Amino acid sequence: MSKKIFLPESDLPRQWYNVMPDIPNGLEPPRHPATGKIIAPADMQAIFPDALIEQEMSDRRWIDIPEEVLRILAIWRPSPLVRADRLEEAIGAKARIYFKNESVSPAGSHKPNSAIPQAWYNMKAGIKNLTTETGAGQWGSSLALACNFFHLGCLIYMVRCSYEQKPFRRSMMKAWQADVIPSPSDTTQSGRSVLAKDPACPGSLGIAISEAVEVAAGRPDTSYALGSVLNHVLLHQTVIGLETKKQLDLAGEGLPDIVIGCCGGGSNFGGIAAPFIPERLGGAKIRFIGVEPSACPTMTRGHYTYDYGDNAGLTPLLKMHTLGSGFVPPGIHAGGLRYHGMSPIISALVREKLVEPVSYHQLECFEAAVVFARTEGIIPAPESSHAIRAAIDEARKEENTGKSIVFNLSGHGHFDMSSYDRYFDNEITNFEMPDEVLAEAAKSLPKFGFEQNG
Numbered sequence: 001m002s003k004k005i006f007l008p009e010s011d012l013p014r015q016w017y018n019v020m021p022d023i024p025n026g027l028e029p030p031r032h033p034a035t036g037k038i039i040a041p042a043d044m045q046a047i048f049p050d051a052l053i054e055q056e057m058s059d060r061r062w063i064d065i066p067e068e069v070l071r072i073l074a075i076w077r078p079s080p081l082v083r084a085d086r087l088e089e090a091i092g093a094k095a096r097i098y099f100k101n102e103s104v105s106p107a108g109s110h111k112p113n114s115a116i117p118q119a120w121y122n123m124k125a126g127i128k129n130l131t132t133e134t135g136a137g138q139w140g141s142s143l144a145l146a147c148n149f150f151h152l153g154c155l156i157y158m159v160r161c162s163y164e165q166k167p168f169r170r171s172m173m174k175a176w177q178a179d180v181i182p183s184p185s186d187t188t189q190s191g192r193s194v195l196a197k198d199p200a201c202p203g204s205l206g207i208a209i210s211e212a213v214e215v216a217a218g219r220p221d222t223s224y225a226l227g228s229v230l231n232h233v234l235l236h237q238t239v240i241g242l243e244t245k246k247q248l249d250l251a252g253e254g255l256p257d258i259v260i261g262c263c264g265g266g267s268n269f270g271g272i273a274a275p276f277i278p279e280r281l282g283g284a285k286i287r288f289i290g291v292e293p294s295a296c297p298t299m300t301r302g303h304y305t306y307d308y309g310d311n312a313g314l315t316p317l318l319k320m321h322t323l324g325s326g327f328v329p330p331g332i333h334a335g336g337l338r339y340h341g342m343s344p345i346i347s348a349l350v351r352e353k354l355v356e357p358v359s360y361h362q363l364e365c366f367e368a369a370v371v372f373a374r375t376e377g378i379i380p381a382p383e384s385s386h387a388i389r390a391a392i393d394e395a396r397k398e399e400n401t402g403k404s405i406v407f408n409l410s411g412h413g414h415f416d417m418s419s420y421d422r423y424f425d426n427e428i429t430n431f432e433m434p435d436e437v438l439a440e441a442a443k444s445l446p447k448f449g450f451e452q453n454g
């Protein structure tokens with residue numbers, strides 16, 4: 001048995017896999033935020049370049065990865081698949097556990113897999129600047145890295161409480177030449193209207209998205225880039241699962257029995273899971289488990305309906321699992337999982353019962369993270385610890401004896417050590433999300449008269 005399964009650079013995937021045409025009963029189209037009508041591709045041209053709009057709606061199964069994108073991805077890809085034998089021994093696992101190590105990218109997570117192609121397509125379209133939002137700072141640093149390579153300006157609205165708590169993520173963005181503004185800010189209409197109501201507002205992803213979209217919509221040389229949720233982002237992340245497939249073959253495993261990922265907007269989980277969907281539809285008994293925090297229970301307790309992606313209602317309406325765009329998630333430590341919605345692709349896979357959603361509290365995830373750090377050596381991101389928790393629990397089940405489990409290690413936790421300190425000092429508590437809070441947030445769901453299926 002070898003510990004790590006490496007692929008040569010020549011095995012870097014040359015095409016992304018688009019799962020959209022393979023989703024039973026398909027996806028429902030995005031709708032216009034003001035009218036509720038199905039939107040045309042042209043409606044998105046104010047903020048996205050044509051190539052990405054095309055990918056967002058594409059029904060082609062395979063889409064070529066541009067050479068210049070491959071050249072940058074090759075800095076860290078193919079990423080290793082690792083047999084977690086030391087973790088297996090420590091927890092008395094009955095199943096074999098593998099993890100795909102996406103923490104080896106320069107930004108420390110899977111997010112550059114999409115930041116690089118998004119920046120490249122924008123550069124090709126003649127765009128000079130990108131705007132975006134960032135919560136914990138993972139997406140902001142990934143887009144800063146990508147813009148740096150392709151000589152684009154990068155303006156990042158960073159959720160104010162993270163801006164104050166995570167100064168080193170900010171420093172990373174500066175090292176890669178991005179400008180970082182704490183959100184809500186007085187640089188946009190959306191930011192000013194939030195500040196007028198609450199000058200001390202700690203910010204949220206929904207508010208920061210509104211600010212970034214507003215700036216991009218108002219400047220012809222500027223586009224917006226989103227780090228998760230959208231179809232083209234999940235498409236770019238499929239390099240993870242495509243490599244994993246080859247690596248499991250090399251390890252003599254063939255198809256895995258269980259595929260696990262943590263879910264914020266759904267992109268790293270979609271990236272590892274989607275390439276296995278054709279085999280599952282062909283009859284292979286693969287289980288797909290998407291793990292979310294109990295404090296932000298989008299798939300397990302949310303509604304499957306059309307909703308805005310942001311707080312001000314500027315983004316298209318997407319059919320997805322959502323808690324309502326007015327939901328402000330509690331300050332749990334897995335910042336990247338604090339989002340009110342879920343990718344339409346993952347939501348549709350949940351609808352079709354192809355993906356099983358589960359939720360965990362943060363305390364049990366930190367416990368799993370520390371076991372992982374002390375056996376496999378890598379200190380995981382608090383987000384990734386949700387996948388580790390689920391992998392440990394599945395591996396211990398009698399019914400999974402002799403099976404294989406693969407989970408995505410979406411990132412490392414080197415910039416989250418203050419959260420670990422709080423865990424070591426017994427200051428981390430679980431958050432029971434009351435029904436009343438969810439019911440209140442659901443009042444922010446848009447009310448349109450169109451027919452909704454499913």
Ligand SMILES: *Cc1c(COP(=O)(O)O)cnc(C)c1O
Nearest residue numbers: 138228264265266267268336411
């Ligand atoms: C952003 C982030 C996530 C959550 O985003 P998805 O789009 O659901 O993948 C998970 N893990 C890490 C390390 C992240 O930075």
